[in-house]
Structures are given as C-alpha cells and as structure tokens.
Amino acid sequence: MMYEIVSTVKRDYIIDLARQGKRVDGRALDQYREISVEKNFVEPAQGSALVKLGNTQVLVGVKLERVEPFPDEPSSGVLIVNAELLPLASPTFEPGPPDENAIELARVVDRGIRESKAIDLEKLGIKPGEEVWAVFVDIHVLDHDGNLIDASALGAIAALWSMKPPDVEDWKLPEFPISKKPVAVTIAKINERLMVDPCLDEENVMEARVTITTTEDGSICAMQKGGVGCFTPEELEAAYELARAKAEELRKFIG
C-alpha cells in the first residue's frame, strides 16, 4: 500500500486542535461521525450490512457453506473473516493479495466475534467429523475515510444479526445461532489527547490507536493497539471507559 501524504500545515493544524480538545471536522473528542447501517443490502448473502461512518463505507456480506471441519473440532462450525481493501476505496489501495493492513483488519474483527462467543459454533455441525457449516464473513471496504475497524466490526455483527436461515434441507436450526453483540471502539491518540472514531486526516497524524471490543455487560473480549506510538496505563483505562460508553451507542445500530 502506498503512503498517504499529509502536508505539514494540515498535520500541525490537527495536532494543535487536539491540544485545545478540538477536531478537524468539529466533533467532540468522544463523538462518532454520523452512523448508518443498512441491513440485507445484498440478496444472495444470508446476511449483509452496509455501514456508513461519515464518509467511510464498508459492505459486509455473510455466506454459509458446507465445509470439512477442523480435525481438533470435528463437530463445531467454522468462522472465517476476510477483508478486502478494494482499489476503488482509496487512491492508496492497490490490487493484489491482502497486505498487512487488510489482514490486521480481518483478524481484529474476527477476534471480537470469536472471543465474545457471539456465534454458537457448536450448533453449526452437520455430520461430526465430515461436514459442518462455515460462516464466511467478507468485509468489502468501499470508501476509506478512516476507522475501517469500527465500521467493519459493526458491519460484521449487524450482518450476522440479519442472517436468514438458508433454504436447504440440511439446515435444521430455526434461526442462526447468535446471542451477543460485541462492538469495537477505536480510540486514537493525538498530542496526548484521546478521541474516538478517527477520520482519515486524524489517522494520518495519530501517534497510536487502540481498539477495544466490549460486549453488553461491559467486559472486554478483544483489544488491539496499532501505530508506532505508545499509551500509558492511565490512558488505556480512560480508553476502556470511552469504549464501553460508546459501544452502547453503536450497539443500537445492530438492531
């Protein structure tokens, strides 16, 4: 992936704004951009969601397919999360196999869903040792204006909550076995200030970010720090409190 170029003027401007507790797009430090989630956007998928987070747009589709189980979990279903940073989404994205950013994105979303045990994979067996259901969550990034992690995680869980059971004989469950709503909240650090939902300009100048995924009871199921800066333990505690509060707001969009 190519680098985003940021002019020194803009960089200094955003960093100075942060010092004053302000942001380049006029938001409060704890304010998300406008969020919309449109479920069942594509018909052939069993579940899907188009998420808009300001100008960032991510489409997530979920397909169910029969696969062979993993040998260590012969009767359990399989969750596979994949992310594509499409060249149509940014001048810096290039065609080709997933780079480290796409892989990190997919793995952070995967961990939030997997570790919260939102999907009861045990129920997705067909014939133990022979066949199980695989849940393919495909994240399609359409427009990259920052904070792809939160948009993708929200899209993935919303798509999973919108699942229609497949119309095939082997499907025995009344509905898709999902029970929790993990929500990822990403917090950027700029000039010693913490702010949620960094837009692209902020991502380009931030020192570091941390993504904290929480479930309904406020407990943490996944975390990931990114970027070349550092956090103090106090900042991480503040980030957790922010993540917990913001996740409640975002969870309403899952429906």
Added chain:
Amino acid sequence: MEKPERLIVDGKRLDGRAPDELRPLRIKAGVLKRADGSAYVELGRNKILAAVYGPREMHPRHLQQPDTAVLRCRYNMAPFSVEERKRPGPDRRSVEISKVAREALEPVVFLELYPRAAIDVFIEVLQADAGTRTTGITAAAVALADAGIPMRDLVAAVAVGKVDGTIVLDLTSEEDQWGTTDMPVAIMPRKKLITLLQMDGHFTGEEFRQALSLAFKGCEQIYEAQKQALRERYSVKREEGE
C-alpha cells in the same frame, strides 16, 4: 493432550509456578557472527533467535524514506517449532505479528538518524510454547541494542492472561489453549509506556487493570535480564594476572 480438569491447583500452575511467576528466562546477546546484532532468548520451552541487519541501504529503493530510516520486521516460525508441522512461509498470523512487533519496537529506535536506510529485524521461532511474539520482541530489542543502534530504551514484552478465573503471568501453551484470556503486552520500561497491546478472551474492567499491572511487573523482570545480557556481552574481561 486432553484438557486438564483444572489448570491451577492449590494456587500452583501445572508447571508448579505461582500465578505471578515467569518461566525460567535466559537471554544471550551477540550470538550470530554475520548479523549486525543478535540475541537468543529462552523463556520456558520457547527458543527464539533475533537478528538485526542495518542500518543498511534500503532495497527496493522506492521504499526509501528521504527523512528517516525504515524499520522492517519479519516474524517467522520454523516448520519444526510446533507439534504439528507448520507450513513454511508467512501466513496471516505471522503477517499480523510482524506488523505489531514492528510497531512495538519502532518507538525506541532513533530512525530519524538514518535517512534512506533500512533496519531489518528478523525474529525466528525455533521452538514455540506460547508467548512467541512477546519473547520475540524481547529478543529483538536486545539484538537492536547489540547492533549498536541508538535507542531511547529497550522494549520488554510478556503475555498475561486469565486461567481458571485467576490472572496469571507468562502463559504456557496449555494455559493459552484452555485458559480464558491471553493479553500480550510490550512496554518501554523507563517511561512506563505501552508499545504493544493485544487481547483476546474475556476480561472485566477490573481484571484488565490487574492484568496490565501484572504485565508491568513481568516486563520489569525481563528488562533486568535484557540489561544483564548486554552487560555480559560488552563488559571487558581481564585475563588473570593482568
């Protein structure tokens, strides 16, 4: 191996350690002839080698940065390092680990001193028993120092987690597999700054705080061992009678 009924019995873990105890740690600096800097770390059954090359000319040239050196990091597991043979070459896990390891090390390196150059860090896992990314970072920091690269501090790293409801330091692979939570942490000890944080599993807010402070405690111990390894490498040994 079957899941044991309990992973902590009478306050002791399966390998006899207390919850806040590290596995036996051994660090040696300067173990490779050709590398500019290197280190070998054993933590319990982990055996990890790190090598640093550079600052050297960046290839391919289009990756050069006019105002700074570029730190590159490759984490790789030997096919024979785990029970079931690992297919050689990068997989998604190792690509992600390489990225977070680079981001964990970059804050300590004065990259701005070497415009257009590359500094390459190679982390080779020879034998794995959980905590390879953190042990790899611990080794890489010593290798960077051994290469004589100007640094603000070392980086010390360790994993903490939750096993049978107890917060524990430095998980083994059994504890990683059957425990509830795994949280790798790397810090710059002098300023108490966190440069790597990942977590999967389940923590309440309070457990997270406890785990983080236990990680700091573990990192302090590792930090001392790192400094000791560098002292041993560079202290001048006088011959008898000199």
